[in-house]
Amino acid sequence: MTPLLEFRNVTKIYSKGLLSRATTVALDDVSLRIEDDQPTIMTVAGESGSGKTTLAMLLLGFISPTHGQILYKGKDIAKLQGEERLAFRREVQAVFQDPFAVFNPFYTVDHLLSVPIEKFKLARSKREARDKMEEALNAVGLRPEDVLGRFPHQLSGGQRQRINVARALLLKPRLLVADEPVSMVDASLRATILESLRRMNREYGVSIIYITHDLTTAYHVANSIIVLYRGSVMEAGDIDRVIRDPQHPYTKLLIDSIPWPDVNRRWGQTEIKAREQDHGSVETGCKFASRCPFVMEACRKAPPPLYQVAAQQAAACYLYEKQPVLAREQLSQVLPV
Amino acid sequence: MTPTKPVLRVIDLQVSYYTEAGRALALDRVSLELYPGEKLGMVGESGCGKSTMALAMMRMIKPPGRIEGGQVFIDDVDLMTLPEAKMRKARLSLISYIPQGAMNSLNPVLRIEAQMRDAIKEHLPTMRDAEVQARIYEALESVELRREVARMYPHELSGGMKQRVCIAIGILLGPKVIIADEPTSALDVVTQRQVMETLDRVQKQLGAAMILIGHDMGLMAQFVDKVAVMYAGKFTEISPVRDIFTNPLHPYARALIESLPTLNNKGVFKGIPGLAPSLINRPSGCAFHPRCSEAMEICRTVTPALIEQRDGRRVACHLYDQPIRRADEPAMVASR
Numbered sequence: 229m230t231p232l233l234e235f236r237n238v239t240k241i242y243s244k245g246l247l248s249r250a251t252t253v254a255l256d257d258v259s260l261r262i263e264d265d266q267p268t269i270m271t272v273a274g275e276s277g278s279g280k281t282t283l284a285m286l287l288l289g290f291i292s293p294t295h296g297q298i299l300y301k302g303k304d305i306a307k308l309q310g311e312e313r314l315a316f317r318r319e320v321q322a323v324f325q326d327p328f329a330v331f332n333p334f335y336t337v338d339h340l341l342s343v344p345i346e347k348f349k350l351a352r353s354k355r356e357a358r359d360k361m362e363e364a365l366n367a368v369g370l371r372p373e374d375v376l377g378r379f380p381h382q383l384s385g386g387q388r389q390r391i392n393v394a395r396a397l398l399l400k401p402r403l404l405v406a407d408e409p410v411s412m413v414d415a416s417l418r419a420t421i422l423e424s425l426r427r428m429n430r431e432y433g434v435s436i437i438y439i440t441h442d443l444t445t446a447y448h449v450a451n452s453i454i455v456l457y458r459g460s461v462m463e464a465g466d467i468d469r470v471i472r473d474p475q476h477p478y479t480k481l482l483i484d485s486i487p488w489p490d491v492n493r494r495w496g497q498t499e500i501k502a503r504e505q506d507h508g509s510v511e512t513g514c515k516f517a518s519r520c521p522f523v524m525e526a527c528r529k530a531p532p533p534l535y536q537v538a539a540q541q542a543a544a545c546y547l548y549e550k551q552p553v554l555a556r557e558q559l560s561q562v563l564p565v
Numbered sequence: 566m567t568p569t570k571p572v573l574r575v576i577d578l579q580v581s582y583y584t585e586a587g588r589a590l591a592l593d594r595v596s597l598e599l600y601p602g603e604k605l606g607m608v609g610e611s612g613c614g615k616s617t618m619a620l621a622m623m624r625m626i627k628p629p630g631r632i633e634g635g636q637v638f639i640d641d642v643d644l645m646t647l648p649e650a651k652m653r654k655a656r657l658s659l660i661s662y663i664p665q666g667a668m669n670s671l672n673p674v675l676r677i678e679a680q681m682r683d684a685i686k687e688h689l690p691t692m693r694d695a696e697v698q699a700r701i702y703e704a705l706e707s708v709e710l711r712r713e714v715a716r717m718y719p720h721e722l723s724g725g726m727k728q729r730v731c732i733a734i735g736i737l738l739g740p741k742v743i744i745a746d747e748p749t750s751a752l753d754v755v756t757q758r759q760v761m762e763t764l765d766r767v768q769k770q771l772g773a774a775m776i777l778i779g780h781d782m783g784l785m786a787q788f789v790d791k792v793a794v795m796y797a798g799k800f801t802e803i804s805p806v807r808d809i810f811t812n813p814l815h816p817y818a819r820a821l822i823e824s825l826p827t828l829n830n831k832g833v834f835k836g837i838p839g840l841a842p843s844l845i846n847r848p849s850g851c852a853f854h855p856r857c858s859e860a861m862e863i864c865r866t867v868t869p870a871l872i873e874q875r876d877g878r879r880v881a882c883h884l885y886d887q888p889i890r891r892a893d894e895p896a897m898v899a900s901r
Binding site: 275276384385387414415417418419420422423426441442443444445447448468471472481482485486487488489490491493494495 | 610611612724753754755756757758761780781782783784785786787788806807810811821822824825826827828831832833834835836837840841
């Protein structure tokens with residue numbers, strides 16, 4: 229069956245300036261797929277500069293890959309036209325990080341929600357449009373009478389972010405890209421937003437790509453995870469396995485640095501080697517080698533392939549070279565839905 | 566050595582913002598004590614008054630905001646009565662403030678050392694240049710930045726490095742109280758940990774008291790000694806960090822703790838129902854009563870005071886109007 233979304237060996241290289249030959253590999257040979265019939269929540273995690281937002285931009289078709297292809301329902305999204313392009317625009321929705329920056333302050337919430345309804349001709353009458361708006365708002369736990377007719381500045385950050393989710397939901401999307409949707413929202417409201425994302429997945433069958441640096445929330449909503457470091461996949465697999473028993477030294481460092489709200493679990497068992505430093509532009513080996521406490525000679529020579537360390541876990545690290553190699557194109561095999 | 570005298574005493578501090586919609590009471594007569602070397606975490610939803618309290622202590626509230634009363638003592642100096650010129654000197658030398666998103670507060674067209682020199686010269690105009698330079702290097706080294714950083718511009722530094730420069734500026738003059746307002750909210754987890762470790766070390770070296778403002782309870786659990794929970798411009802509970810995480814007393818503190826994702830409660834989402842209260846039309850009685858699962862009749866009418874319990878914890882809730890009986894003590898008939 230044709231997958232809903234497929235990344236085929238996607239690489240994105242940014243070059244600096246017109247004449248300079250300095251380039252940055254923002255995403256390095258990433259392959260993944262999301263099946264059409266099994267809605268899932270996949271986390272893409274990493275620090276800033278890991279390429280996670282580049283991945284979102286590529287997926288939404290805002291930028292195009294340097295190498296490789298991105299297919300939506302089997303068709304290259306760069307080549308979509310007319311009806312198909314419109315369908316793609318409707319079926320793939322996004323929620324971004326900053327709920328304060330995405331609204332036009334001069335428009336009320338009604339306007340914001342009615343534009344997509346008109347644009348995609350979702351309702352035949354005003355009455356139907358209103359019903360659809362109310363249904364979407366109810367689905368994210370907002371009372372329509374609390375928010376309709378209001379301006380963005382009259383709403384809290386949590387309400388605004390839920391309106392974003394409602395707006396996406398209105399279009400009955402197949403896929404939602406959520407780029408750090410809760411990082412600017414109060415901790416007490418995060419739970420509500422995450423809950424509406426999960427309902428969207430379970431009750432409306434929407435697949436979600438949850439992009440974040442916060443592994444705590446990722447652990448709570450997602451089924452699978454891909455950990456990126458400077459554009460490369462370091463580790464991937466079932467989220468429970470990866471969070472509870474990380475294998476790659478980078479993932480270990482990340483998870484050990486999470487400040488868990490638990491006075492009995494201290495952070496910082498693993499030493500942080502190398503403070504932020506200038507990343508050398510020419511690198512032949514593993515990108516994490518300069519910060520890795522277990523670095524070996526092989527690490528500096530060639531980038532490690534993905535090794536399958538468990539049925540649903542793979543790590544790109546020579547520590548596991550006795551395990552079978554997992555081809556980059558096969559990454560989705562270790563990701564549960 | 567246990568310090569016996571608090572370095573910081575805030576007494577009945579009150580701040581209002583005068584808006585078109587009416588007067589918003591952002592800080593409602595709050596009091597606080599802090600001992601040298603102590604680290605206090607101040608948590609609460611956005612808009613609850615955390616940053617207002619920090620700014621008020623620095624006397625940096627701008628109109629339409631107004632400090633309407635209260636005292637802020639550092640040792641025996643009441644900052645609220647100082648003339649403006651003296652207050653300028655007190656900032657950075659007695660009390661320093663590392664603002665939210667501090668990395669964006671650096672001047673983009675000045676080298677780091679120029680910005681640090683300004684701060685020193687303002688307070689110590691007679692200090693010789695060589696000495697100033699030495700002080701700058703010392704501060705940079707204490708936050709683990711290379712000396713070369715002094716010659717750089719902000720854009721040449723990463724977010725974590727800029728945040729560390731801001732910490733270096735904050736400690737240049739050895740303040741007695743450091744207020745850090747969400748110092749790591751824009752940073753990645755690994756960088757966040759490095760910055761917090763740096764902050765912890767310099768705070769210990771100086772022996773300064775510190776207030777960490779934020780809403781990341783995880784960070785609080787890892788970093789502070791005491792937690793003060795603020796709601797609608799008042800403290801609801803002030804307790805040692807271990808107590809607040811294992812046995813929160815105030816229903817709001819409890820809801821806050823229960824809403825946290827941990828490793829053991831996967832997939833359980835427990836938000837706090839209802840909305841943060843309006844500061845203009847604040848609910849009568851206890852401001853939390855409309856959202857409280859244990860609200861009683863008295864909560865609607867009488868504002869609970871912050872009462873010290875027997876174990877030294879302080880809580881403002883009618884559930885604890887009578888001091889809690891410890892399990893190992895015989896029951897006493899409470900008479901007041």
